[in-house]
Amino acid sequence: MGCAVEGEGDIVTASVLPDRPGAVIIESIQGDGGRLSLEASKNCVGIAALETLKLLGGQPSCGISLTLKKGLPLGSGMGSSAASAAAGAWAVNALFGGPLTKEQLVPAGLASEATVSGYHADNIAPALLGGFILIRSCNPLDIQRLSFPGDLYFVLVNPVFEAPTAEMRAVLPKMVTMTSAIHNCAMGGSLVAGVLQGDAELTGRALDSDCIVEPVRGPLIPGFASVKQAAKDAGAYGCTISGAGPTCVAVTDDPQKGERIAAAMVQAFVSSGKLAVNSARVVKLDQVGAKTV
Amino acid sequence: MGCAVEGEGDIVTASVLPDRPGAVIIESIQGDGGRLSLEASKNCVGIAALETLKLLGGQPSCGISLTLKKGLPLGSGMGSSAASAAAGAWAVNALFGGPLTKEQLVPAGLASEATVSGYHADNIAPALLGGFILIRSCNPLDIQRLSFPGDLYFVLVNPVFEAPTAEMRAVLPKMVTMTSAIHNCAMGGSLVAGVLQGDAELTGRALDSDCIVEPVRGPLIPGFASVKQAAKDAGAYGCTISGAGPTCVAVTDDPQKGERIAAAMVQAFVSSGKLAVNSARVVKLDQVGAKTV
Structure with missing residues (x-):
């Protein structure tokens, strides 16, 4: 299981890159102390964006330019990489009109997490969906959102x-x-x-x-x-x-x-x-x- | 966890044995094919009765005579011994006016189970309380009844x-x-x-x-x-x-x-x-x- 908390998080902007269909570039990263790669295929937000493009299907009509502002510290045990991946997947999906649900975006985040902290949905699923998420299986993906009635x-x-x-x-x-x-x-x-x-x-x-x-x-x-x-x-x-x-x-x-x-x-x-x-x-x-x- | 089901079960009668305070005797057992001991200290219903007397506290004013009618087959994996123990504890408690709650009777059943199938509450707790019981710990005893809304x-x-x-x-x-x-x-x-x-x-x-x-x-x-x-x-x-x-x-x-x-x-x-x-x-x-x- 994992859960999401309110407060500081990562902020991703996604904008259209008209002349490079299917490409994903990372324009800038703030707040990581220069530790994260700007190469999309080596960065959790970049991988989540690339995987989201795959999930959207078809030939992409454009490329995507991303900026990332880290709100969560790296290597802290607070799911910093999942926060970036969730924001990246959500931003790309939103750029294309939001055709995919959060549940459908989980695999994009999972692929991203696999490269940085192992193939597990404990962080990415709650980062996308909020609340507590019970993860029964990652392969095949079998998760359930559990509501906590009240304040915690x-x-x-x-x-x-x-x-x-x-x-x-x-x-x-x-x-x-x-x-x-x-x-x-x-x-x-x-x-x-x-x-x-x-x-x-x-x-x-x-x-x-x-x-x-x-x-x-x-x-x-x-x-x-x-x-x-x-x-x-x-x-x-x-x-x-x-x-x-x-x-x-x-x-x-x-x-x-x-x-x-x-x-x-x-x-x-x-x-x-x-x-x-x-x-x-x-x-x-x-x-x-x-x-x- | 364990749960209880409707239908056949064990039936225990408890009656006052006026002249032997604190004693527990088993008068008869039906339906066990002669496999169960009539000696109270070696029989799950007898042990549960003796332990319930201890839980009731003080000097018992009388002894107890028990009869047991087995509704569940022995060694079937359906919690037959726990059914007897639950019925025994409940019957003795009832004979003294029912001062103890079902939760309070669980330790009596646990002591009985310990002699026949190990110290665990998986069977005895649901046999006493009904429903699904989540057992977090037996020592100290920490159990919770979980309600299933609907039919199962x-x-x-x-x-x-x-x-x-x-x-x-x-x-x-x-x-x-x-x-x-x-x-x-x-x-x-x-x-x-x-x-x-x-x-x-x-x-x-x-x-x-x-x-x-x-x-x-x-x-x-x-x-x-x-x-x-x-x-x-x-x-x-x-x-x-x-x-x-x-x-x-x-x-x-x-x-x-x-x-x-x-x-x-x-x-x-x-x-x-x-x-x-x-x-x-x-x-x-x-x-x-x-x-x-």
Whole structure:
């Protein structure tokens, strides 16, 4: 599962390139610190645009020129690449009058994600569709949007720390005990139950109890255990790693309490992890996904 | 998770034994073919009764005499022992005026189950509470009843086959691949989503796609693969093993279609499995659980 949150995101503009049918160029990228390639076939927004053109079918009547303004930091565990891909696919679709639905655009985003973070829909599907998305299968694609009735808030604290991506992946076990699999299956079920019933407490508790990934990735993020404890001591229903980290995410139903949780998490990162913090935000569950602004 | 179904079940009577405070005796058992012990401490209904007395607390003012009439066959994978335990706990509680809730009686049933099929609430919790029960943890006990809005039917086909219990357990892997764990976690989430949304098709599909237990237990039940296929060909939304088998269970939302599915499953057991069939029933999801009759 994955979900989308309100607030900062990536902004893509797409304009017609009349004399180069089918071509996709990236005119400019802001906010990436010069780290992203301007070559369309090597950039997640470019790949999503190219794949969307394929999905639209036929001979393209024009090419597309893109600009990208990053609102989400790279390598933060907040699905930055998916945000770009979702915006790119949505912008290209919009340029051609919006013939494809968001569901139909997911494969374009999946192809983009495959080149940067693996073939999985956890980030791209919620970035496009908004809300919580249960992903049953990527191949064939089988996803379902789950509505959370009510308000849900996340506290996202992004420390100044370059997560060792290779190590973050390498540390994931190839095999897990049956006991762990059963526990996490129960937590997966609890998460769905929490979401569909609008139960923030249960949602947080389910996210808090992962016994497969968090125990091996948490120790790679300085101060993580203290941050998790601090969030819960401050009233969070649960706290875990956002994506592959290093951002930590806590769950609450009260934005005021969220501010206190954020402060406690920042303090724990500083004191226990010896890490400064890039950002600490209280954000609402997003129900819209990609949109034209 | 587990769920309860309407139809045949176990019937327990409890009566006061005035002169033996705290004692539990089993007066008679019908329908077990003489296989169950009449010694209370070695019988699931007796243990549940003894444990319920403990839960009631204080010095018992009397002893209890029990009779048990088995409606569910032993060793069938339909939770026969849990049915007895639930009825026993409920009957003893009722005899003392019903001070405990069904939730409070679950530990008594758990203690009983521990002696016959392991410490797990999958059968006893739904047998007591009815409906679908999501079990997040047995220790501490953390369960939730999930309502299925609408009608759901199960086709239960019990072949004449002594499931090799030891082998059924031994064949379960201690370790599973991460890929399998993720798949089954997604199916666990899908099952909860199907139940809470009253989506029989999704419920069936989630139950149909277990990639951890069914692939190793299925081959131990003669004809299972054909029975599963026959059920789906006849319109079932999914088919899997009930409990540890040998009973097979298919999912539908239409009792008439259920009869056709039952016939197809029986036919497959006979032709592919070379097994006769004890019973083939179309039963509705039960929403009540243990009750006084």
